[in-house]
Amino acid sequence: MEIIHTPFGIDDPYFIVQGYEREPREPLEGDRVKVSFVTDPMVVGQRAWIEVQSDGKRYKRRAQYQLNHGGKAHWEVNIDGESAGVTVRYRFIAGRGPSTYVTSEWYEYTVCKWIEAKRFLSLKNNRLTVNRSDATSCDCLKEAYLLTDGKELYDLKIILEREEGERFYGLGEHFDAITIPEGEERYIHVYDQYKVQRSRGYAPVPFILSDRGRAILIDTGFLSSFKIDGSKITLSVYTKGCSIEGTEIQFWKEDSPLKAIEKIHKIARPCPPPLWALGPWLSANQWNSQKKVMEVLRETVQRDLPATTLVIEAWADEQTFYIFNGAEYDPVSGDDKFSLKDFRFREPWPDPVEMINKLHERGIRLVLWQIPVIKSFDESTPQPAIDIRYGSSRGYFARTRDGSDYRIPAARWHEGNVVVDFYNEEAAKWWASKREYLVEELGVDGFKTDGGEHLWGRDTLTAAGSAAKVRNTYPERYFETVSGILREEGILFSRAGYTRSPAHTLFWVGDEDSTWEALRDNITAGLNVSISGNPFWGWDIAGFSGEVPTMELYRRSIELAVFTPIFQLHSEDSGDPSPSSERTPWNLAKAWKDESIIDYYRNFASLRMTLSPYIYRESLHAAQASLPLTLPLFLIEKDNDPEGLAYLFGRDMVVSPAVDEEMKERRVFLPEGQWVNLWNGRTHSEQIVIEGDRTEVFLRKGALIPLSIPPEGTLFGTNWSQEETGLLFVGSEFPENLEVLPSSPARRLARISGVESGIIKIEWREIE
Numbered sequence: 001m002e003i004i005h006t007p008f009g010i011d012d013p014y015f016i017v018q019g020y021e022r023e024p025r026e027p028l029e030g031d032r033v034k035v036s037f038v039t040d041p042m043v044v045g046q047r048a049w050i051e052v053q054s055d056g057k058r059y060k061r062r063a064q065y066q067l068n069h070g071g072k073a074h075w076e077v078n079i080d081g082e083s084a085g086v087t088v089r090y091r092f093i094a095g096r097g098p099s100t101y102v103t104s105e106w107y108e109y110t111v112c113k114w115i116e117a118k119r120f121l122s123l124k125n126n127r128l129t130v131n132r133s134d135a136t137s138c139d140c141l142k143e144a145y146l147l148t149d150g151k152e153l154y155d156l157k158i159i160l161e162r163e164e165g166e167r168f169y170g171l172g173e174h175f176d177a178i179t180i181p182e183g184e185e186r187y188i189h190v191y192d193q194y195k196v197q198r199s200r201g202y203a204p205v206p207f208i209l210s211d212r213g214r215a216i217l218i219d220t221g222f223l224s225s226f227k228i229d230g231s232k233i234t235l236s237v238y239t240k241g242c243s244i245e246g247t248e249i250q251f252w253k254e255d256s257p258l259k260a261i262e263k264i265h266k267i268a269r270p271c272p273p274p275l276w277a278l279g280p281w282l283s284a285n286q287w288n289s290q291k292k293v294m295e296v297l298r299e300t301v302q303r304d305l306p307a308t309t310l311v312i313e314a315w316a317d318e319q320t321f322y323i324f325n326g327a328e329y330d331p332v333s334g335d336d337k338f339s340l341k342d343f344r345f346r347e348p349w350p351d352p353v354e355m356i357n358k359l360h361e362r363g364i365r366l367v368l369w370q371i372p373v374i375k376s377f378d379e380s381t382p383q384p385a386i387d388i389r390y391g392s393s394r395g396y397f398a399r400t401r402d403g404s405d406y407r408i409p410a411a412r413w414h415e416g417n418v419v420v421d422f423y424n425e426e427a428a429k430w431w432a433s434k435r436e437y438l439v440e441e442l443g444v445d446g447f448k449t450d451g452g453e454h455l456w457g458r459d460t461l462t463a464a465g466s467a468a469k470v471r472n473t474y475p476e477r478y479f480e481t482v483s484g485i486l487r488e489e490g491i492l493f494s495r496a497g498y499t500r501s502p503a504h505t506l507f508w509v510g511d512e513d514s515t516w517e518a519l520r521d522n523i524t525a526g527l528n529v530s531i532s533g534n535p536f537w538g539w540d541i542a543g544f545s546g547e548v549p550t551m552e553l554y555r556r557s558i559e560l561a562v563f564t565p566i567f568q569l570h571s572e573d574s575g576d577p578s579p580s581s582e583r584t585p586w587n588l589a590k591a592w593k594d595e596s597i598i599d600y601y602r603n604f605a606s607l608r609m610t611l612s613p614y615i616y617r618e619s620l621h622a623a624q625a626s627l628p629l630t631l632p633l634f635l636i637e638k639d640n641d642p643e644g645l646a647y648l649f650g651r652d653m654v655v656s657p658a659v660d661e662e663m664k665e666r667r668v669f670l671p672e673g674q675w676v677n678l679w680n681g682r683t684h685s686e687q688i689v690i691e692g693d694r695t696e697v698f699l700r701k702g703a704l705i706p707l708s709i710p711p712e713g714t715l716f717g718t719n720w721s722q723e724e725t726g727l728l729f730v731g732s733e734f735p736e737n738l739e740v741l742p743s744s745p746a747r748r749l750a751r752i753s754g755v756e757s758g759i760i761k762i763e764w765r766e767i768e
Contacts, residue, residue, distance in 0.1 A: 001039055001040065001041065001043065001094065001095065001100070001102045002039070002040045002102075003037060003038070003039055003092050003094055003102060003103075003104040004020060004037060004038040004039075004040060004072075005020060005022075005035070005036070005037035005038070005092065005104060005107065006020045006021060007021060007022040007025060007107055007109070008021065008022070008025050008240070008457060008458060008459075009021045009025075009457075010409050010412070010456035010457045011025075011223075011240055011456065011457050011458055011467075011468065012456070013187045013189055013223060013238075014187075014189075014191070014200065018036070019036050019037075019038055019066070019069070019074040020036055020037065020038060021036055022034070022035050022036070022107075022109075023035075023036070026109065026112060026147075026240075026241070027081075027082075027088075027109060027111055027112070028084075028111065028112055028113060028114070029081070029082070029083055029084040029111055029112070029113040030081040030082075030083075031081050031111075032078055032079070032080065032081050033078065033079040033081075033088075034076060034077075034078055035050065035076070035077055035078070035079060035090070036066075036074065036075065036076050037063070037074075037075050037092050037104075038072045038073065038074055038075070039072065039073045039075065039094045039102075040071070040072045040073075041071050041072065041073075042068045042071055042072055042073040043073075043096060045096045046065075046073055046094060046095065046096055047062070047094065047095070047096070048062075048063040048065075048073075048075050048077075048092060048093065048094035048095075049061060049062045049063050049077070049092070049093055049094075050063060050077045050079070050090055050091070050092055050093075051090065051091050051092075051093065052079055052080075052088065052089070052090045053088070053089040053090070054080075054082055054086055054087070054088040054089070055082060055083075055086045055087075061077055061078070061079075062077070063075040063076060063077035063092070063094075064076050064077065075092075075094075082111045083111065084111050084112060084113035084148075084149065084150060085110065085111065085149055085150035085151075086110070086111045087108055087109070087110045087111075088108060088109055088110075088111065089106050089107070089108040090106070090107055090108070091103060091104045091105065091106045091107065092104040110149040111149065112147050112148060112149045112154065113147070113148065114145040114146070114147055114157070115145065115146055115147075115148055116144070116145060117130075117144035117145050117146040117156065117157075117158075118135070118138050118141065118144050119135050120132055120135060120146055120153060121135055121136070121138050121141075121144060122134045122135055122136045123136050123137070123138045123140070124136060126250060126251045126252060127248055127249070127250050127251075128141075128158075128248065128249040128250075128251065129246065129247070129248050129249075130146070130153065130156060130244050130245050130246065130247045131245065131246070132153070132245065140160070140251070141158055141159070141160065142159045142160055142161050142232065143157075143158070143159040144156075144157070144158045144159070145157045145158075146244070152243050153243060153244050153245060154239045154241065154242070154243070154244055155236065155237060155238050155239055155244065156235075156236065156237040156244055156247065157234065157235070157236050157237075158234070158235040158236075158249070159232050159233070159234050159235075160216075160232065160233040160234075160235070161231065161232065161233075162228065162230070162231050162232055162233050163210075163212055164231075166210045166211065166212050166214070167179055167180075167210060167211045168180045168208045168209065168210050168226075168228050168233075169208065169209055169210070169211075169257075169528075169531060169632075169642070170205065170207045170208040170209050170215075170264075170528070170531060170532045171186055171188065171201075171204060171205065171206075171207065171208060171226065171528065171532065172188070172201055172203055172204040172205030172206075172207065172497075172498075172528065172529055172532040172533075172534065173197075173201030173202060173203040173204055173205075173497075173509060173510075173525050173528060173529050173532075173534075174186070174197070174198070174199050174200070174201050174204065174524075174525065174528055175197045175198055175199075175201070175509075175521040175522070175524055175525045175528075176198045176199055176521070176524070177524065177642075177643060178524060178527060178528065178632060178634075178642035178643055178645070179642050179643070180208065180226070180228050181228075182228050182229055182230075183227070183228075183229050184199070184227065185225045185226075185227045185234075185236070186199055186225055186226050186227065187199075187200075187204075187223060187224075187225045188204040188205065188206040188218070188223070188224045188225060188226075188472070189204065189223050189471075189472065190202065190203070190204065190452065190453050190471060190472045190474070190475060190496055190497075190498060191204075191453060192412075192413055192451075192453040192496075193510075194511055195511050195512055195513055195518075195545060196513075197510065197512075197521070197525070198521075201525070202453065202495045202496045202497065202509075202510045203475075203494075203495070203496055203497030203498065203501065203507060203509075203529060203534065204472075204498070205264070205268075205498065205499050205529075205532040205533060205534070206218035206219075206220070206224045206226075206499065207264045207499070207532050207533065208226055208233075209257055209260040209261060209264075209531070210257070210260075211257055211638065213252075213253060213254040213255055213256050213257055213259060213260050214251075214252070214253050214254075214260065215251075215252040215253075215254065215260035215261075215263055215264070216233075216235065216249065216250070216251055216252075217249065217250045217263070217264060217267070217499070218235060218237060218247075218249050219247075219248045219249065219250055219267075219499070220237060220247045220248070221469050221470050221471065221472045221473040221498075222237050222238060222239050222240075222242070222244070222247065222468065222469055222472070223237070223238040223240070223468070223471075223472070224236060224237045224238070225238075235249065239468060239469070240458040240466070240468035241458055241466075241468065242458070242465070242466055242468050242469050250263075257635045258627065258631075258635060258636075261531055261626070261627060261628065261635075262625075262626040262627065263626075264499075264532060264533040265533050265535070265626035265627065265628075266626050267499065267500065267533065268499060268500055268501075268502045268503065268533030268534060269500070269502065269503040270502035270503065270533065270534065270535050270536060270622075270623055271502065271503055271504065271505075271536075271623070272536065272616075272619040272620050272622070272623040273491060273506055273536055273565070273566070273616075273619060274489040274491065275612060275613075275616045275722050276308045276309065276363075276365050276445075276489065276722065277308070277309060277365075277446075277491050277506065277566070278308075278565075278566075278567075278608075278612045278615045278616055278619070278722070279306065279307065279308030279309065279567070279608060279609055279612055279722055280305075280306060280307045280308060280309070280567050280568075280569075280605045280608055280609070281307070281308070281309040281310070281311060281367075281538075281566070281567060281568035281569065281570075282296060282300065282307050282309070282310045282311070282569055282584065283310070283311035283312075283313065283568060283569060283570040283571075284296075284569075284570065284571045284581075284582045284583065284584070285313050285314060285570075285571060285572055285573060285574045286314070286571065286573055286574055286575060286576065286577060286580065286581070286582065287312055287313070287314060288314035288315075288325075288348060288574065288575065289347070289348030289349065290348060290349045290350060290351065290352070290355050291348070293310070293312060293355060293359075294355065294358070296310070296584070297310075297358060297359060297362065297364070299584070299586050300362075300364075301362060303585075303586060303598055303602070304602060304718055305585065305598070305601060305602050305605055306602075306605045306606055306608075306609045306718070306719060306720045307364055307605070308363060308364060308365060308609075308722065309364065309365050309366075309367060309445075309568075310359060310364050310365070310366055310367070311367045311368075311369070311448055311493070311568075311570070312366065312367070312368055312369065313369040313448065313450075314369075314574060315349065315368055315369065316368075316369070317381055317384075318375070319374065319375050319376055319377065319378065319381060319383075319384035320374060320383055320384050320387060320434070321369075321370060321371055321373075321374070322338075322434045322435045322438065323338070323343070323381075323383065324343070324345060324349040324352055325348060325349060326345070326346040326347050326348050326349055326350075327343045327344065327345050327346060327349070328343070328344040328345075328346060329342050329343050329344065329383070330342070331382045331383050331386055332383070332386075333386070333390070334386050334387050334389060334390020334391065334393075335390060335430070337433045337434050337436065337437070338434070338437055339437050339441065340353075340437050340441040340442060352442055353442065356442055356443050356444070357443075360443065363720065365445035365446065366443075366444055366445050366446075367444075367445060367446040367447060367448050367491070367493060368438065368444050368446075368447055368448065369447070369448045369450060370435075370447045370448065370449050370450065370451075370482065371414065371450050371451040372419060372420045372422070372431075372449075372451055372452060372454065372478050373408070373414050373417040373418060373419050373420070373451065373454065374387055374388055374391070374397075374417060374418050374420070375414070375416065375417040375418075376388050387434075388405075388418060391418070391420070391427070391430070392405050392418070394426065394427070394430075395421075395424065395427070395463075396420060396421060396424060396426070396427035396430060396431070397418040397419060397420060397421055397427070398418075398419045398420075398421050398455060398460055398461065398462050398467070399421075399460075399461050399462075400459055400460065400461065401459045401461065405418050406418070406419060406455075406460045406461070408454050408456070409456050409457075412454075412456060413451070413453075413454075414451070414454065419454045419455065420478075421462045421463055422474065422477035422478050422480075422481050423462045423463040423464035423470065423474075423477055424462070424463040427463075428477070428481040431481065432481050432482065432484055432485050435447075435482075435485060436485050439485050439486060439487060439490065440485075445487070445489075445490055445491070446486065446490050446491035446492060446493065447482055447486075447492055447493070448492075448493045448494075449478060449479055449482050449492045449493065449494045449505060450494070450495055450496075451478075451495075451496065452474055452475035452478050452479075452494070452495075452496035452497075453471075453475075453496050454474075455467035455470065455471045455474055456471075462474075472498045473498055473499075473500075475494065475496040475497050475498055475501055476497075476498055476499075476500050476501050476504075479492055479494060479497075479501055479504035479505045480503075480504050482504075483504040483505070491505075491506055492504060492505035492506065493505065493506045493507070493508060493566075494506070494507055494508075495507070495508055495509075495510050495511075497529075497534060499533065501534065502533060502534045502535070502536070506536045506537070506538070506565075506566055507529065507534055507536060507537045507538075507566075508537065508538050508539055508540065508566065508568065509522050509525040509526050509529070509537060509538075509539045510525070511540075511544060511545060511572070512539070512540065512543050512544065512545065513543050513545045513546055514542055514543030514544070514545065514546050514547070514548065514549035514550075514553065515543060515553075516553060516659070516660060516661040518543050519542070519543070519553065519556075519557060519659045520645075520659040520660060522539040522540075522543075523539070523560070523564075523645050523657055523659055524643075524645065525539075526538075526539060526564065526630065527628075527630060527632050527645060527647060530628035530629065530630045530631070530632075531628055531631075531632060531635070535565065535619075535622050535623075535627075535628040535629045535630070536565045536566065536619065536629065537564070537565055537566060537630075538561070538564055538565060538566025538567065538568045539561075539564070539568070540568060540569070540570040540571075540583075541554075541557045541558060541561045541567070541568060541569050541570075541583065542554045542557035542558070542583060543557075544570045544571050544572045544583070545571075545572045546572075546581075547581065548579075548581060548582075548583065548587065548588055548591045548592075549583070549588075551588065551592050551594060551597060552661075552693075553661075554583075554588055554597065555597070555600060556658055556659075556693070556694070556695065558600070558601055558604050558605075559604055559658075559694065559695050560655075560657050560658070560659070560695045561604075561608075562604050562607055562608045562611065563649045563653065563655045563695070563697060564630065564649075565615070565619070565629050565630065567605075567608050569583040569584060570583065571583045579591060585597050585598045585600075585601035585602075586598060602718060603716040606710060606716060606717060606718050606719040607715055607716060607759075609708060609710075609719040609720065609721065609722055610707050610708050610709070610710055610715060610717075610719050611705075611707065612708055612722040613706035613707060613708055613722065613723075613724035614650065614652075614653075614705050614706050614707065615629075615649075615650065616722075617650070617706055618649070618650025618651060618652075621650070621651065622650070629649065629650060630647045630648070630649055630655075631647055631648040632645075632646070632647050633646040633647055633648060633654065633668065633669070633671075634646075636648065636671050637669040637670065637671060639669040639687075640667075640668065640669050641667075644656070644666055644667075644668070645657050645659060646668050648671070649697075651700070651703075652699060652700040652703035652705060652730070653678075653697060653698065653699055653700070654668070654670060654671070654675060654697070654698040654700075655695060655696075655697050655698075656668050656690055656695065656696040656697075656698075657695050658692075658693050658694050658695045658696075662693075663691075663692065663693045665689060665690070665691050666689075666690045667687060667688070667689055667690070668687070668688050668690060668696075669686065669687050670684060670685060670686060670687070670688060670698065671700075673685065673700060673701060673702070674700075674701040674702075675698035675699065675700060675701060676698060676699045676701050676730055676731075676752065676760070677696065677697070677698055678697040678698065678699055678759060678760060679694070679696070679697070679755075679758060679759055679760070680755055680760075681752060681754065681755045681760045681761075683701060684698065699730045700730060701730050701731055702729075702730060702731060703729075703730045704727045704728070704729055704730075704742060705727065705728040705730065706724045706726075706727055706744060706746060707724070707725070707726045707727065707728055707746075707750075708721045708722050708723050708724060708725055708726075709725045709726040709748060709764070713762070713764055714756065714757070714759075714761070714762070715759050715760065715762065716757055716758075716759055723745075724744060724745055724746055725745070725746055725747065725748065726746045726747075726748040726749065726750055726764065727744060727746045727748070727749050727750065727767075728750045728751075728752075728762060729749060729750065729751050729752075730752065731751060731752060732751060732752050732753070733751060734749065734751050734765065735749075746767065747766060747767050748764050748765065748766055748767060749764070749765055749766075749767050750762040750763060750764045750765075751763055
């Protein structure tokens with residue numbers, strides 16, 4: 001018989017493992033503690049009890065049987081409350097009688113209490129630090145408390161005054177709203193929430209800003225939270241038994257929300273994408289062979305559907321994640337790395353060199369999927385086991401407190417796999433070296449760096465300490481490692497993230513359904529990350545999960561994606577689903593028996609190519625100015641409803657997304673000046689009332705928009721080029737003074753001359 005008890009579960013703030021945990025996980029003074037445990041297997045006539053030692057006391061108490069679940073008996077028993085500083089030890093005994101009794105290991109906790117914290121805090125240059133030896137006056141804090149067991153300092157809780165009517169935004173990725181809801185504790189915890197994420201995020205940031213220009217950053221890897229409630233703002237940091245000393249919180253009070261946003265962007269230091277990454281991307285999890293990829297390329301070229309990037313997720317052996325599936329090779333020692341010549345490529349990827357060359361010949365870059373784990377399950381491919389044995393012997397993986405390799409817990413993504421410890425510099429170099437041939441010899445252009453949410457529980461250790469301290473920052477080290485093997489214009493495309501992730505990677509807002517609700521949630525999440533220091537984001541257009549989207553959802557999503565930082569099609573189903581779940585336009589045409597969607601997609605993919613020089617220019621400006629590329633319009637014109645999701649796309653475009661199946665009348669308050677509707681050419685200023693179900697786009701009158709001119713010269717003209725060859729003057733007359741034109745390689749200038757085929761018509765002339 002085995003007795004199973006996990007006092008902290010896996011330290012998941014959202015989910016308690018029923019039947020196994022202690023509640024509360026970290027008892028406070030006077031708390032009666034409910035302890036749950038399991039005996040495996042369940043045996044008729046079983047009994048169980050707890051033995052407790054605390055402050056000189058010792059007692060036994062019978063446990064109460066709860067249920068038999070899956071052949072395991074679940075039990076509960078209570079431990080009496082104690083005073084702060086008392087260490088409580090307990091263990092379990094179970095069996096049918098003395099001859100069958102089994103005894104568990106000892107578990108323990110020390111009872112804590114909250115104390116007034118200001119004498120342990122130092123506030124200098126708007127930076128608050130937990131510091132026993134250098135405390136200063138902290139009059140700006142309404143209240144402050146620290147959790148202690150009488151020896152160490154643990155959790156921190158700070159309460160600030162909230163101005164009447166002050167609204168808050170930020171927190172990085174969350175899907176439920178732009179304005180942070182009142183009365184809810186919002187955790188900042190890098191979390192793999194599969195769909196319907198609401199307040200949970202793969203890429204949260206412990207940063208908030210208000211409409212009054214106030215901003216706060218909890219600059220830590222610990223779990224933290226914010227709660228906006230009535231007249232107060234509560235900030236909390238949860239260290240899970242680690243010392244909190246040295247933790248920093250930054251405060252700013254600026255003249256405007258934009259100035260506050262600049263602060264987090266300067267810390268995040270987002271890296272703008274190369275021009276090629278701003279064109280249409282193609283991806284589907286079912287593309288698991290070279291034959292399928294070549295078929296996608298054939299369809300794309302034959303149907304004349306512009307693309308600049310193709311992502312392959314199902315390319316690797318699913319164990320090392322750096323060897324093509326089906327490749328034959330002679331195993332190498334764990335400290336060695338492969339070169340291209342070491343592989344004998346076979347189906348399903350018989351010739352990656354030829355495949356990549358053919359993609360590059362069409363101007364399409366290749367991005368390969370990655371994950372920071374290694375697994376070994378197939379003895380016919382010995383390299384994974386060799387790598388795991390070597391990495392384990394060198395301490396290259398996260399570990400447990402007994403020194404063994406940490407394995408991802410059951411029921412979590414990639415359960416049972418080892419996780420690379422990127423805080424160990426030698427481990428990071430070793431892991432990256434295995435992938436160098438992909439870039440240096442094959443010419444891979446980037447990696448889709450998936451995962452990063454794998455460090456569960458305070459007893460999981462890295463070279464930088466407990467996962468309690470580094471779980472949130474782990475993706476940053478992962479991305480930093482992979483970026484080190486990229487070429488100059490290489491990219492990463494990631495789902496997880498934290499405060500400083502944007503310095504190394506572009507971002508997508510995670511896994512979602514093909515539904516209208518998910519469309520709104522995705523755009524909400526994208527705008528939230530953009531004001532939290534992460535401006536270069538995309539989403540799986542029209543959703544990636546389930547059956548193919550409706551034609552209307554697909555059309556509107558394609559239309560809107562033109563005016564978001566990253567334009568990517570992707571689908572979830574692997575293998576050979578029937579019917580196919582690809583989100584490619586030809587598969588939508590087949591699914592809905594409507595070929596018109598192919599022409600529709602071509603128009604908007606071409607428009608994206610044509611606008612690429614503008615998006616590139618504005619991406620560079622956003623990074624330099626420390627502002628979002630997609631800037632929510634309510635931060636410029638406060639009369640706009642934040643949940644209306646209108647935003648500036650660069651400096652010269654306003655976008656009002658149509659994200660609901662049945663759009664209600666919506667009002668947009670435009671920035672100063674006049675704005676020309678991209679679709680119908682009408683000019684607007686100040687307030688506009690929008691009716692209808694399309695995303696409305698407005699161009700700043702008088703602006704010069706750099707373009708890549710399609711061969712036929714129209715905005716919907718088929719275009720495979722991103723080269724800046726023209727400038728669109730947003731107006732009906734050419735500008736009189738050409739000397740004011742910005743430095744540009746363009747040799748042609750356009751004006752608006754009317755409307756044609758559902759978009760403004762433009763007239764070109766040469767720039768002399």
